[in-house]
Amino acid sequence: MKPIEARDLEKSFGKVRAVNGVSLYVDKEEIFGLLGPNGAGKTTTIRMITGIIPPDRGSALIMGHDVLREPMKAKAHIGVVPEIAAPYVDLSAWDNLMLAGRIYHVSDRERKTRAKELLEVLGLSEAAHRKVKGFSKGMRQRLLLAMALISDPDILILDEPTSGLDVISARMVRSIILALRREGKSLLLTTHNIEEAGMLCDRIAIINKGKIIAEGSPEDLKISFEEFRNIRVVLEEDLGGIERALEGFDVLIQGRKVSIMCRQDEVDEAIRKIVKLAESSGVRIKEIQTAGPSFEDIFMKIIGK
Numbered sequence: 605m606k607p608i609e610a611r612d613l614e615k616s617f618g619k620v621r622a623v624n625g626v627s628l629y630v631d632k633e634e635i636f637g638l639l640g641p642n643g644a645g646k647t648t649t650i651r652m653i654t655g656i657i658p659p660d661r662g663s664a665l666i667m668g669h670d671v672l673r674e675p676m677k678a679k680a681h682i683g684v685v686p687e688i689a690a691p692y693v694d695l696s697a698w699d700n701l702m703l704a705g706r707i708y709h710v711s712d713r714e715r716k717t718r719a720k721e722l723l724e725v726l727g728l729s730e731a732a733h734r735k736v737k738g739f740s741k742g743m744r745q746r747l748l749l750a751m752a753l754i755s756d757p758d759i760l761i762l763d764e765p766t767s768g769l770d771v772i773s774a775r776m777v778r779s780i781i782l783a784l785r786r787e788g789k790s791l792l793l794t795t796h797n798i799e800e801a802g803m804l805c806d807r808i809a810i811i812n813k814g815k816i817i818a819e820g821s822p823e824d825l826k827i828s829f830e831e832f833r834n835i836r837v838v839l840e841e842d843l844g845g846i847e848r849a850l851e852g853f854d855v856l857i858q859g860r861k862v863s864i865m866c867r868q869d870e871v872d873e874a875i876r877k878i879v880k881l882a883e884s885s886g887v888r889i890k891e892i893q894t895a896g897p898s899f900e901d902i903f904m905k906i907i908g909k
């Protein structure tokens with residue numbers, strides 16, 4: 605039995621088809637990432653999986669329990685950090701944790717032991733008895749994570765756990781995510797940060813316009829694009845007519861930096877064309893480099909299709 609399994613989820617809001625036939629699963633001790641741009645349908649998918657909104661079609665199972673038909677059984681296994689959530693700002697971190705524990709029916713003693721541990725791990729011990737009102741965004745986000753963990757759930761569902769955090773807070777949250785997996789937990793998270801997905805996830809599904817358009821391990825996703833090379837050219841001055849000269853290639857121009865994505869066997873041709881154009885325009889080339897595609901390149905390539 606899979607910790608999380610979603611089958612053919614569909615959801616529309618008026619005329620907007622937010623999610624259009626999404627199926628996914630999360631294995632035990634796995635970090636599964638749903639990676640996609642703004643508006644791709646990540647949050648809507650998460651909300652259906654956590655039983656916040658009913659799908660128009662399809663179903664979501666947590667440990668084999670349908671979230672709509674057996675909500676208590678299904679939800680007993682999960683801890684959730686929603687995309688938009690806020691702790692009570694007039695309460696302290698400690699009191700928020702006590703409250704979350706009560707909601708999850710965690711016994712008084714366990715609640716206190718776990719709250720102490722979690723505050724420690726998440727670097728909030730010193731702020732434990734301060735009102736959340738004075739917390740930074742990073743502190744609030746870590747508190748939300750602690751609240752989701754108060755019942756020691758086997759499955760964590762995190763919607764954009766690091767979005768809006770500074771580098772240090774984001775790193776802390778990521779290392780906690782990795783530690784949770786090492787403890788044997790299963791995690792479903794969403795992100796639009798490609799590097800983060802590559803770093804954290806065992807498996808990634810790329811979602812765009814409500815559909816999963818690619819899926820695999822970070823390595824798989826790179827391998828499937830291995831035949832692609834990225835040529836990066838830095839010019840000394842602006843150069844016109846690049847798009848025309850390189851018609852048929854995937855070109856991205858950012859000022860004097862040009863990035864060309866092409867197949868391995870087209871590298872020669874692409875370089876020849878841009879060198880020729882630069883020469884005929886009297887523009888010097890400062891740098892040419894070719895490399896395998898980054899996650900960002902892969903993402904853009906897949907989404908562009």
Ligand SMILES: Nc1ncnc2c1ncn2[C@@H]1O[C@H](COP(=O)(O)OP(=O)(O)OP(=O)(O)O)[C@@H](O)[C@H]1O
Nearest residue numbers: 617620622640641642643644645646647648649796
């Ligand atoms: N409650 C709602 N009412 C109307 N439209 C909605 C609602 N929720 C989502 N949508 C629309 O559904 C689409 C998918 O939204 P969703 O929030 O799932 O995307 P997302 O991938 O989480 O994006 P983001 O990265 O910005 O969080 C968007 O076009 C959005 O405007």
Ligand SMILES: [Mg+2]
Nearest residue numbers: 646647648687
């Ligand atoms: Mg979202």
